[in-house]
Amino acid sequence: MRAKFDTYQPWITLLARLILGGVLLVAGALKVGNLQKSAMAVRAYELLPTAIANFLGYVLPWLEIGLGLLLILGVAVSISGLFGAIIMFAFIIAIAQAWARGLSIDCGCFGGGGPVDPSQTKYLSEIIRDIGLLGLGIFLYYFPKGRFALDK
Amino acid sequence: MASNSGDKGTRNLVIAMVVFIVAVGVIFSFISSRSDSTAAIPAAVSESDGYGIVLNPTSTPTIDVYIDYQCPACRVFEIINGGYLNEVIAQKKAKVVYHPMTFIGPESILAANAAACAADEGEFVDMNLALFQNQPQGENSGKWQSEYFVALGKSIGINSNTFEQCVNDGKYVNWTGNVAAASAKADVNGTPTIKINGKALDRNTEYGDLGKFRAALAAGGVK
Numbered sequence: 001m002r003a004k005f006d007t008y009q010p011w012i013t014l015l016a017r018l019i020l021g022g023v024l025l026v027a028g029a030l031k032v033g034n035l036q037k038s039a040m041a042v043r044a045y046e047l048l049p050t051a052i053a054n055f056l057g058y059v060l061p062w063l064e065i066g067l068g069l070l071l072i073l074g075v076a077v078s079i080s081g082l083f084g085a086i087i088m089f090a091f092i093i094a095i096a097q098a099w100a101r102g103l104s105i106d107c108g109c110f111g112g113g114g115p116v117d118p119s120q121t122k123y124l125s126e127i128i129r130d131i132g133l134l135g136l137g138i139f140l141y142y143f144p145k146g147r148f149a150l151d152k
Numbered sequence: 153m154a155s156n157s158g159d160k161g162t163r164n165l166v167i168a169m170v171v172f173i174v175a176v177g178v179i180f181s182f183i184s185s186r187s188d189s190t191a192a193i194p195a196a197v198s199e200s201d202g203y204g205i206v207l208n209p210t211s212t213p214t215i216d217v218y219i220d221y222q223c224p225a226c227r228v229f230e231i232i233n234g235g236y237l238n239e240v241i242a243q244k245k246a247k248v249v250y251h252p253m254t255f256i257g258p259e260s261i262l263a264a265n266a267a268a269c270a271a272d273e274g275e276f277v278d279m280n281l282a283l284f285q286n287q288p289q290g291e292n293s294g295k296w297q298s299e300y301f302v303a304l305g306k307s308i309g310i311n312s313n314t315f316e317q318c319v320n321d322g323k324y325v326n327w328t329g330n331v332a333a334a335s336a337k338a339d340v341n342g343t344p345t346i347k348i349n350g351k352a353l354d355r356n357t358e359y360g361d362l363g364k365f366r367a368a369l370a371a372g373g374v375k
Binding site: 032034035036037039040041043044046050051053054058059061062063065066069070073075076104114115118150151152 | 171
């Protein structure tokens with residue numbers, strides 16, 4: 001069992017890197033073209049003071065792109081995985097509190113965001129997706145060595 | 153796997169490049185999201201009112217209207233409540249400040265510019281209505297270009313050369329960035345957003361029902 005895991009682990013790490021890195025890269029790339037909207041999506045969570053929400057709206061897409069690139073290329077995988085997991089944890093908290101408080105917003109995860117009709121919220125699927133990505137980040141933190149990486 | 157200094161060099165170079173991309177991106181984001189104090193602003197616009205287009209500057213109470221001309225919910229809002237709001241403006245029952253936001257993209261910017269050009273001609277209310285009545289299907293469809301807005305202006309009786317030039321030159325395009333920055337500071341996180349004396353109406357009940365909208369304005373002091 002252990003030996004089997006050791007054989008497959010580098011490939012699982014590669015897959016985890018490509019999925020988490022790919023999602024982060026796409027999510028960031030879809031947002032950088034419209035920073036007004038990105039900041040608006042963060043404000044719509046009604047969680048942070050306006051100035052900090054706007055700051056995050058401008059910075060977050062670039063951080064996602066940076067982390068995505070590092071994970072895909074396989075550089076600093078352990079720490080990038082940890083950061084990815086931390087970001088996902090923050091997203092889960094943000095979405096869950098919006099849900100619990102009865103806000104009706106789009107998560108703005110891949111562009112978009114802001115208020116939507118209450119029938120159009122997708123909180124559960126958004127949280128489940130982010131839990132999956134959080135798991136990948138944690139896996140990468142513990143098992144950073146994988147195939148096709150610049151890290152040796 | 154054998155490791156050597158060449159691998160390490162590549163790795164560090166990649167890290168440096170990624171950090172550089174992120175840093176440049178963040179700096180670019182902040183610069184491009186800042187207000188531009190040199191931007192041309194329409195005559196009816198005041199910085200203290202969040203760079204919005206002000207109608208009836210001396211009336212009270214104050215109603216702030218945040219819209220994006222490409223936003224379908226804003227069109228619905230205009231259809232339901234626009235007639236009453238225009239009556240409030242015509243009878244000077246309130247100071248009404250329009251903030252044309254532009255987060256849906258380039259054609260929102262051109263539409264906001266055209267509305268501002270119409271404001272300079274004293275025709276903002278009619279242009280605002282005409283824009284919503286002619287909102288294209290789909291965002292940034294290619295339909296909303298300068299020639300379109302010049303023709304739309306003519307259809308509501310704006311025939312002046314200054315209007316045409318204002319639209320064609322995109323005179324107030326940079327001003328739309330100021331509106332966006334001010335709206336972000338004002339914590340407007342969706343359109344339409346209507347505030348009376350700084351307090352937002354209830355999105356779920358008071359935008360889609362004329363009776364409730366009138367009642368909300370009345371509660372805010374519109375007689």
